[in-house]
Amino acid sequence: MAAKSPDFAPTNRKQALRGRIVVLHAFQMLCPGCVSQGIPQASRIQAVFAERELVVIGLHTVFEHHAVMNADALQAFVQEYGLSFPIGIDQPSTQGNVPLTMQAYGLRGTPSLVMLDREGRIRLNHFGPIDDLPLGALLGQLVAEAPAHADEEGIPDPRPPGHGDGQANAGCDSGICARALQLDS
Template sequence: MTGTPAPELDVIQWFNAAEPPTLAGLRGKVVVLHAFQMLCPGCVGAGLPQAKKIAATFPVDEVAVIGLHTVFEHHEAMTPVSLAAFIHEYRLGFPIAVDRPGGDGPIPHTMAAYGMRGTPSLVLIDRAGMIRRHAFGAEDDMKVGAEIAWLMKEGAERDE
């Protein structure tokens, strides 16, 4: 998927967003898409803390952090009501979308469109809307931060 246009998010609900963001509307910013499940130990221990750090570190006018709650197991336990409590308890302040459930199987729509293998998953989208990194599992904070900074610089140079 790296080097291809990022598919638009196919979601059913948003948290922490007055207006639902779209990838098209975020063009010109680097987008950090963190896919997670609230019952995923890797998400709670590594992915979501990283997303919080990114949101706190980079300027919001240049980097957009989007959480994607993509449920492919334990559907009964991970409802939007449970997610709202989870977001509050973990103090997640960035926009979080609920992936549209799969019609003919357990894999939700956006997860399938991106070819995600599980959670946590990290997707970095450049200012032009192209996927530049697609990773599964815990990622090193320093490496991810450097990649985001590179994408910010790359886009700024192109605009000069």
């Protein structure tokens, strides 16, 4: 059974995430694996999946060089790399080098990728690079899963019409669906 995720977003942001898959990408600006693999992968995920289904959130986390790894440096980095997903800055711990959100999720370093399902359960907590193919398979599985229960607060179901009601292939002709994903190479 998947564990419930720790809180990492303000209440108003948590409401906006309800019913969607969340991909949390923890990175550092000075991490070669983050810059060459993790950040481009997070951008590709955001480009492929509809925002009503999935949201990518970056988590800039700092273990060293705190004085220069500030919000201004991050803003320049985000602009330089053309990042368009929201990015939060992990807060330093008063005890040790591991920032607070990384501690809460049990992350071991960067790059790290955490995936939460529509119910907010941790379905993946991965340290280091991860190949696109198994990651895509897991994301596809999570998108296809129906929520475990209806939302008692009336928040609309983010899934496309027909999903889970026997009409999942509506709009498909000869195996080609109107809602096909377009991948840029």
